[in-house]
Amino acid sequence: MSEKNSDNKDSKQEVIAKAYQLGFEYEKEKHYCSQCVLAALQEVFQIRDDKVFQAACGLAGGAGDSTNGSCGALSGAIMAISYLYGRSRKEFEENISNEKATELAKKVYHRFVEEYGGCLCKEIQTKIFGRSFNFWNEEEVKAFEEAGGHIDKCPSVVAKAAAWTAEILWHEIHAKK
Numbered sequence: 587m588s589e590k591n592s593d594n595k596d597s598k599q600e601v602i603a604k605a606y607q608l609g610f611e612y613e614k615e616k617h618y619c620s621q622c623v624l625a626a627l628q629e630v631f632q633i634r635d636d637k638v639f640q641a642a643c644g645l646a647g648g649a650g651d652s653t654n655g656s657c658g659a660l661s662g663a664i665m666a667i668s669y670l671y672g673r674s675r676k677e678f679e680e681n682i683s684n685e686k687a688t689e690l691a692k693k694v695y696h697r698f699v700e701e702y703g704g705c706l707c708k709e710i711q712t713k714i715f716g717r718s719f720n721f722w723n724e725e726e727v728k729a730f731e732e733a734g735g736h737i738d739k740c741p742s743v744v745a746k747a748a749a750w751t752a753e754i755l756w757h758e759i760h761a762k763k
Contacts, residue, residue, distance in 0.1 A: 598753065598756050598757075598760075601630055601752050601753075601756050602749045602752050602753050602756070603749075604626075604629075604630050604752075605626050605627060605630045605745075605748040605749050605751070605752035606745045606746070606748060606749040606752075607745070608625070608626035608629055608630065608748065609622055609623055609626040609659075609741070609744040609745040609746075609747065609748030609749070610741040610742065610744065610745035611741075612625050612626060612744065613659075613736065613740050613741040613743075613744035613745070614736055614737065614738075614741040617646070617736060618642075618643060618646040618658070619646050619647070619657065619658035619659045619662065619740060619743070619744050620642040620643070620645035620646045620658035620659065620661045620662035620665070621639060621642045621643055621646065621662060622659070622662065622744045622748075623658075623659045623662030623663050623666070623744050623747045623748045623751070624638070624639055624642045624662040624663075624665050624666055625639060626744075626748040626752075627662075627663070627666040627748055627751055627752060627755070628666065630748075630752055631666075631670075631752075631755060631759075633666070633669060633670065635669065638665060638669055641665070642658075642661065642662050642665055645658045645661040645662065645665075646658040647707055647721050648706060648707025648708060649661075649707075651721035651722060652707075652721070652722070653706070653707040653708040653711065653718055653719065653720070653721055654706065654707070654708060655706065655707060656705050656706060656707070657698065657702075657705055657706065657707045657710050657743065657747075658707065659740075659743050659744045659746075659747035659748075660694065660695065660698050660705050660747060662744075662747070663691075663694045663747045663748070663750070663751040664687075664691045664694065664695075666751055666755070667687050667690045667691050667694070667751065667754070667755065668687045668691070670687075670755065670758075671684075671686040671687040671690055671758070672684065672686075672687040673687065690754055690755075690758060693750075693754050694747070694750050694751050694754060697746075697750045698710070698747070701746065702714070702743075710743060714739050714742075714743070715730075715733055715735075715739060719735075
C-alpha cells in the first residue's frame with residue numbers, strides 16, 4: 587500500500603470517486619469487465635500486479651463471455667479483495683483457515699444482489715437491458731453494443747463494483763489504524 591493511501595491523505599470519498607471514474611472509463615474504452623474493475627482498484631490502492639491482472643481476463647462476460655457465470659465486475663472485485671486479504675500459500679499448505687477475504691467478498695456480493703437481483707452476468711444484463719445477450723453470437727454482440735453495452739450500461743456496472751469494493755477496502759485498511 588502506498589504511503590499516500592496508508593497515511594489517509596486521500597479521503598474515503600476521493601478513493602471511491604476515483605475508483606468509480608476509472609472503472610467507468612476502462613470498461614467504456616478497453617472492455618473486459620473483470621480486468622477493468624481490477625485495474626481501477628489496483629491503481630487506486632497502488633497494488634499493481636500484472637500477473638494478477640492478466641489472470642482476470644477470462645472471467646469477463648460471466649466467464650469466457652458465457653454470461654452464465656458471475657459478473658466479471660464482481661469477479662475482478664473479489665480478486666482485488668483476495669489479493670490483499672486472501673489465504674496465503676503458506677496458510678494453504680498448513681491448512682490454516684483465513685476468512686477475511688470471504689467476509690469482505692460477501693459484502694460486495696450482497697451489493698450486487700441488492701442492486702441487480704443477482705450476481706450472474708445474464709441476470710445483471712436482464713436487469714439493466716431488459717434481456718440478456720449471447721456473447722458467442724455475433725448478431726447478439728452487435729445488439730448488445732447498439733443497446734449501449736459499452737457506452738454506459740456495463741461501464742456503470744463496472745464503476746459501481748469498483749466504488750463498492752474501494753469503500754469496503756478503504757474501511758478495512760483504515761479500521762486497523
